[in-house]
Amino acid sequence: MKWLYVTVGLLATSVCLVGWIYLRDRNTSSYLPPPLTERQLAQIDASATLNHLAGADCHPDCTAQNCWAAPKPNTGWYASPSKATHDAYRSTSTRSESVPNTT
Amino acid sequence: MGVGGAVAVRAALDRPRLWHVTAALFALLLCGLVLVCSQGSLTIIANRPATARQAAAALPPWEPWCTKGTPREERKRLTFFARIEGRVLASTHGPTADEAHVAVISDFHIVLVRLPNWEETPQRGAKIVAIGPLFRARDGQREVQAFRFETT
Numbered sequence: 001m002k003w004l005y006v007t008v009g010l011l012a013t014s015v016c017l018v019g020w021i022y023l024r025d026r027n028t029s030s031y032l033p034p035p036l037t038e039r040q041l042a043q044i045d046a047s048a049t050l051n052h053l054a055g056a057d058c059h060p061d062c063t064a065q066n067c068w069a070a071p072k073p074n075t076g077w078y079a080s081p082s083k084a085t086h087d088a089y090r091s092t093s094t095r096s097e098s099v100p101n102t103t
Numbered sequence: 104m105g106v107g108g109a110v111a112v113r114a115a116l117d118r119p120r121l122w123h124v125t126a127a128l129f130a131l132l133l134c135g136l137v138l139v140c141s142q143g144s145l146t147i148i149a150n151r152p153a154t155a156r157q158a159a160a161a162l163p164p165w166e167p168w169c170t171k172g173t174p175r176e177e178r179k180r181l182t183f184f185a186r187i188e189g190r191v192l193a194s195t196h197g198p199t200a201d202e203a204h205v206a207v208i209s210d211f212h213i214v215l216v217r218l219p220n221w222e223e224t225p226q227r228g229a230k231i232v233a234i235g236p237l238f239r240a241r242d243g244q245r246e247v248q249a250f251r252f253e254t255t
Contacts, residue, residue, distance in 0.1 A: 001113075003122030010129035017136055021211055028243035035198055 143189030143209035143230075147237065151183045165251070168234045172219075172250035178238040185237040185247050187214050188255075194224035204246075207231060215246040230255045 036044075148169070152162060169184040189209025196203050203221040207214050216233045218224065225231055233249040240246035 001117060001122075003119060003126045004116055007122055007125040007129055010126060010133055014129065014133045014136055017133070017140070021140055021208070021213055025212055025214070025245045026243045027239060038200075 139190065140208055140211050143187070143207075145189075145210045145212050145214065146186045147182050148184040149182050165234050168251045169236075172235065172248070174236045175238065175248055178240070178246070180236055180238055181245060182237040184235070185214075186232070186234045187216065187247055188232045189214075189230070191225050191227055191229045191231055193227060196221065196224065198241075205231070206244075207233070213244060215240050215244050216252070217246055217248045219249050219252055225254050 146163065148162065148166070163186070165186055166184070174180065187207055187209050189207040192206040192208050192213070194203065194205040201221050203218045203224050205216050205218065205224060207216055216231070217235075232251075232253050232255060233247050234251040235248045236250075238246045238248060
């Protein structure tokens with residue numbers, strides 16, 4: 001049985017050595033999450049766009065030309081979506097909601 | 104577990120030849136670990152020298168590389184400069200598109216190295232030398248932003 005204890009001791013020493021080397025210089029107090037991937041950024045952008053299109057700030061006077069031709073100063077592209085686009089999105093979402101659940 | 108069970112376990116574990124072999128294998132493993140981890144060197148210059156004379160007198164010959172690049176500003180800088188010589192444990196592209204990092208074992212330390220050229224990464228086990236400022240990486244390890252990087 002003596003050699004069993006020697007084996008266990010050597011294994012524990014190896015594990016401790018690896019753990020010590022891994023942890024000795026590590027300091028996670030300033031941990032930062034990994035940056036967003038292109039896919040995540042695109043998803044956030046798409047969600048924000050859809051929220052704007054479906055939002056309550058869709059002005060009835062806003063048309064496709066004056067909304068999407070160029071952004072107004074200090075407003076950006078998605079500041080006031082057009083009524084036409086709003087309606088198009090509404091009809092699309094209505095269609096998708098009317099798909100029967102087959103599961 | 105009764106007395107009979109304890110006796111059975113003891114009988115099952117009573118294999119001196121098996122434990123001889125496993126002890127020898129784990130002794131080899133430990134020796135290999137110590138050998139791998141003790142290779143290389145990590146030299147750190149904690150602060151920028153106050154005067155040029157002080158710099159000329161005390162600093163190593165690779166010190167000119169300390170001012171050959173632009174240190175990143177979005178990370179906490181730990182020391183003025185560091186030179187690491189060791190073996191590559193792992194390499195990866197990312198986390199952003201134009202970055203590549205390698206994990207290096209050197210003198211019982213694990214240090215990440217951000218490569219100056221993100222297109223090529225050295226193979227696992229390659230011996231490398233990197234010189235650059237030392238930062239705290241995202242995951243908490245120390246990271247050298249390599250202004251000078253070479254595979255030896």
